[in-house]
Amino acid sequence: MADGEFPAALEELMELLRKLPGVGRRGSERMALALLRWPEDKLRALGALLTALPETVGYCPECGALAAAGERCRICRMPGRDRTLLCVVEEPQQIFAIEKSGQYRGLYHVLGGRLSPLENRNGEDLHTDSLVARAASGEFREVILALSADVEGRATAVYVGELLKPTGVRISQPALGLPAGASLSYADAATIGAALAGRRAM
């Protein structure tokens, strides 16, 4: 579609929408045309939320999770958490996945990514200084490195583990094994190997 077929404001809108993940040319057109039919107050609400985003949403000064700007996150503020357990994750949204499991009641620390030579992301880009400081405070009895079970995640775990070692804190990693509900027939060899190596008495 050649430039200028839509009114200029609509073309600009489509161009910005196209920068969102999962939105292509067609998707941005459908969205822009749908937005045209939104009532004015809803458009204004969305516009205001976007404009104010940098002032309304920020990161928890303690753990780096998403939080209302200038505030500690929901979990750091929550009473009844085990404040001697620290779980390290790559990205803020992974906290929600762990919370959903209902198996963890400790605190979190967001690394803000993982080592990725391909994306030119190395140790300095991760929030490791604050992690080492927290671990060295003596407040935590254990640090769980809940990083992805792929090559980059494991490299990151090794790297972070090395940084934490001098603090003397106990370091652990989640178990590798068959995903719940999965058939052995469809599991890959690496998963089966890990599950067998980590087998437990019944």
Place this chain on the structure above:
Amino acid sequence: MADGEFPAALEELMELLRKLPGVGRRGSERMALALLRWPEDKLRALGALLTALPETVGYCPECGALAAAGERCRICRMPGRDRTLLCVVEEPQQIFAIEKSGQYRGLYHVLGGRLSPLENRNGEDLHTDSLVARAASGEFREVILALSADVEGRATAVYVGELLKPTGVRISQPALGLPAGASLSYADAATIGAALAGRRAM
């Protein structure tokens, strides 16, 4: 994911994004988290475009196509169009599909939908009064009803055709036939039937 896991402003943003076509819960999360990483000026630009949309984008007073608010659309303003030919379409964006074909140099008229008993959409919801007025003006030598080739589109064509008859204007419809590049083996019977009935001498 339970309520309140994200900061309130982010939850609100996700809820609004979820109202866009093709955006589900997961998509809205990915988008909101991506927007968090946008630079402030880009967020502000998107916010301003959305807020201003009702004032910046409107419909052409002549043909009903999308246009800068208060202005005639690009095609109605374009010199060199054949102003004696009128092509009737259901939705504004269909104009772009026809323009891309490069086969049409006349003007357009947007009905704003089509007859759809299931969606409770009948004749009064369509811009037929203005169409009949344009046809009756005597400026057009032919009106092409470029409506969809499905049941609702054809019902709409019959309905609009009846309304136009008293004006005496010549009325036509695009040919039905095999889509360009399509194999006969994969065409449905209705398409093959229409293509054979409309066969032309070589």
